[in-house]
Amino acid sequence: MIIDKKKIVLVGTGMVGMSFAYAALNESLCNELVLIDIDKKRAMGEAMDLNHGLAFAGSNMKIYQGEYADCNDADICVLCAGVNQQVGETRLALLNRNVDVFRSIVEPIVKSGFKGIFIIATNPVDIMTRVCYELSGFDARHVLGTGTTLDTARLKYIVGDYFSVDPRNVHGYVIGEHGDSEFVPWSQTMIATKSVLSICEQSGGEACFKELERIADDVLHSAAKIIEAKKATYYGIGMAIIRIVKAILNNENSILTVSSRMDNQYGETGVFAGMPCVINGNGVERIIDLDLTSEEVAKFKHSCSILNEYFDGIKI
Ligand code: NAD
DSSP states (O other): OOOOOOEEEEEOOSHHHHHHHHHHHHTTOOSEEEEEOSSHHHHHHHHHHHHTTGGGSSSOOEEEEOOGGGGGGOSEEEEOOSOOOOTTOOTGGGHHHHHHHHHHHHHHHHHTTOOSEEEEOSSSHHHHHHHHHHHHOOOGGGEEEOTTHHHHHHHHHHHHHHHTSOGGGEEOOOBBOSSTTOBOOGGGOEETTEEHHHHHHHTTTHHHHHHHHHHHHHHHHHHHHHHHHHSOOOHHHHHHHHHHHHHHHTTOOEEEOOEEEEEEETTEEEEEEEOOEEEETTEEEEEOOOOOOHHHHHHHHHHHHHHHHHHHTOOO
16 A cells, blocks of 8 residues: 655744645645744644644644654645735845845754755745755755746736636736736737737727736736735735645646746846746756747846846845
8 A cells, every 4th residue: 555645844834824724724735734933832823723624624634833853754845934024115125034034944954854845935035945945955946936926826817807718718927036027928928829919909909908018017016905905915825835836746747937946048047036837746847938029038137137136145
């Protein structure tokens, strides 16, 4: 009899981490879920609360407040620990505070003998993913950030709403930094297999193109609007992490816009940025190079230059 046990360690049991954990319980995502937080009492309370839902869950799961030594035989470590974005604060301003947090987390995880895959959600996520890559010394394929997965989901939702189609039939991506320099390569955005640019040309004309600008703007400012209304965003990102974990644990070869280490994409190497990637049990199997227009390539390179600039300012 082969028992394929799946173990996930979550570090950071705040709003984002627990939105992921709650969804993980409801989706019977794994057999063992370990919760770690600097605030051990909080992690313990969260574990108790989730355990009290087990009787109503789809399958049994071992859930407990743990220690870094528990990462030893984990398949995936999800890092959501960090300081949250304040009203009006940019993600990049969070950087230096969160680098110190990561130092105290990544080193004991590596010391535990962990050999699995890191998924990072902490902001600024592209830089924190690169920090985790540097601190861990892991293969780049095994260190990935949530990148622009959530932004891409927002794009699909808003485009679907405008053109009155199911967001799952919108095919397109937000790429680059998860932040102010992210952008929508409209030349690569389709409804079914029809480009939205040709739909606009054939139907709405100027008004339709104006709507695309409005949509890209709405995607970019979604997080700030939610933070202004309810102080933080967490359900959407919790589900984005679930989606990435499923692609890894089920060896799906799914394409998701995670943040991964560029390897000569449009001449960029070393920087971590959101691009469509094939995700499977190996982590990032490969990056899909899109046929961007020269204007879109310039936007991507601009985004990478911002990410490089901030990363270069950190002492690791
Ligand atoms: P939160 O404040 O609710 O939770 C953060 C948790 O991290 C707290 O429980 C805290 O005790 C813990 N923590 C802090 N320092 C720690 C340490 N050294 N070791 C272990 N645990 C530590 O914040 P949140 O709303 O859950 O957000 C978490 C992170 O996720 C933030 O950086 C936020 O900006 C980011 N975020 C990312 C996305 C995305 O798309 N990638 C979306 C939303 C939020």
